[in-house]
Amino acid sequence: MTALLIIIVAALLGITIWQISKIFKLSQPVESDDSQIATNEDNQKQGKIFLAFIVFLYGLMIYSFWELSKFYAPGASAHSEDYDQLFFISLGLIMFVQVIIQFLIHWFAYKYRGQKGRKALFYADNDKLEFIWTIIPVITLAALIIYGLFSWSEIMNVEETDETLVVEIYAYQFDWRARYSGEDGTLGEANVRFIEGINQLGLNESDSYAQDDIITTELHLPVDRPVLFKFRSQDVLHSAYFPFFRSQMNVVPGMTTQFGFTPTTTSKEIRNSEYMVEKVKNINEIRKNNENLGPDEQNYEFEYYLLCNKICGVSHYNMQMKIVVESEEEYQKWISEQQTFGELTAQN
Secondary structure, three states: HHHHHHHHHHHHHHHHHHHHHHHHHOOOOOOOOOOOOOOHHHHHHHHHHHHHHHHHHHHHHHHHHHHHHHHHOOOOOOHHHHEEEEEHHHHHHHHHHHHHHHHHHHHHHHHOOOOOOOOOOOOOOHHHHHHHHHHHHHHHHHHHHHHHHHOOOOHHHHOOOOOEEEEEEEEEOOOOEEEEEEOOOOOOOEOOOHOOOEEEEEEEEOOOHHHEEEOOOOEEEEOOOOOEEEEOOOOOOEEEEEEEHHHEEEOOOOOOOEEEOEOOOOOOHHHHHHHHHHHHHHHHHHHHOOOOOOHHHOOOOOEEEEEOOOOOOOHHHEEEEEEEEOOOHHHHHHHHHOOEEHHHHHHO
């Protein structure tokens, strides 16, 4: 009801302003110029407005880069440096072209503003110019695409070796589960048709490879070790997003998708980095002023998280799983303490 009243009031306010503008126009002297044809004075004014706007636009752009660059999170995977380099090259090219084109558009609008007696000079066509502004974008885009394909291939085509850790990421509304292979080093068969009771991931209980699989609510990864992720979805389309590791993959019902990366920065290392210490300090200062948070909630501590980057339902915003990047020794200690699927089913 409140929203409807606000809409009605806004509509009435708009009608009132419209009527006032009509009255103002009728009240002007008869000798006032209400012609729709632009005069030299109009052209001079509009040309200067164009120049003022381009100064404002560039000022806003510089301020945005200066102020918002602090939110650019550091990379924490082996391919993040290459990924960021491709991003900055693309951004640099876009900004270079944008700065030149916007300046020329606004400068020419001022320089060639309408003046009495000036005649327009134009080219009906110019094959040389058309060739230049066609071939340069083609070469530039082709180079960026080829560069991007090499980067994409490196992320997608993870070579499975004895060192590679294979982890299944299982998505469902609205949570994640991670599944590790046991001592046999092989993930057991799984299918949504096998989901029943405590078997939330649909593992085939008759498959011997599934018995030593380990299912967890946290994702632990050893630092500097290649990880191959295999993704499954129980219900709708999700998207596994690892922002600090510069990785994202759709999780599609009925099929398995995959990608991989090598984490290079442990949770402790990034938590103690200058960037994160300053960021956490600012966040905690803000949280102290929030009366809705308890004392424990006001003390924020950074953790890596796996997020869903598809709007998958009402609780999409809260679909996340903690990621812990640690040393190989810490990882082995943690995985040895986890319960296997066989032990879980034996208890029930």
